[in-house]
Amino acid sequence: MKKFIFILIGIIVLSCNNSEKSKNTNEKVVKKELRPFFDSDKIDHYYLASRSNFEHSSHDDSLKEEKKKEFSSFFYGNYPETLSNKNFENLLLKYNYNQSKLSVKQQKEIENVFSEKDSLKNDACACIAEYRDIFIFKKKTKTVGIAKICFKNARFQIIGSKIDTEGFGLINELDKLGSIVRFNDKKP
Incomplete structure (x- = not known):
């Protein structure tokens, strides 16, 4: 026994x-190791600093109708739809977007946010996007990707990624991204 x-x-x-x-x-x-959306060695961040800049740029009567359409095409719309537009950064500067000075650490954190995800985003917003934050990913000075972010309405547009970006855009990711680039603002 x-x-x-x-x-x-x-x-x-x-x-x-x-x-x-x-x-x-x-x-x-x-x-598993999550792959970044873009094979880049530099990230440029452009942002529209305040609501007054936006109102000045989009509602000023002295602006010609053509300029209003041009501004609206990338602030609200899906412009650019491809990476072929070489003057996109100049266009952003023309309409008072500021360029951030990102540290290497910030760029690495941003790259981690813009990476392949196991989860799927399951919420949607019916509001019009206001793309105040734009990230331009570069490899040897050539633009390899663009990510337009609307923190206010949790909307985004990603151009140039060879990886599926459907899982991007969860609120915690956007909050993390906002804390990296807008750490001085209370609310982006």
Whole structure:
């Protein structure tokens, strides 16, 4: 009888050890390296500083109708739709967007936010986007990607990624991104 109890205890102990190894193996499989959306070596961040800049730029009667349309095309709309527009950065500066001086650490944190996700975004906003923050990803001075962000309405547009960007845009990601580039603002 004692032998039977020792054998039973031995089997239980060994099976517990094996299940612990199985758990560790499963954890390693679940964790995977998330690839960044863009293969870049530099990130430029442009932002429209305040509401007054926006109102001045978009509602000033002295602006010609053509300039209003041009501004609206990228502030509210999907312009640019491709990376082929070489003058996009000049256009941003023309309409009072400021360029941030991002540290290497900030660029690495931004790259981590703009990376492949396991989750899917399941919420949507019906409000019109106001793209005040624009990230331009570059590789050897050539633009390889553009991400336009509307923190106010949790909207985004990503151009140039070869990776599926459907999982991007969760509120915690946008909050993290906002805290990286807008740490002086209370609310982006």
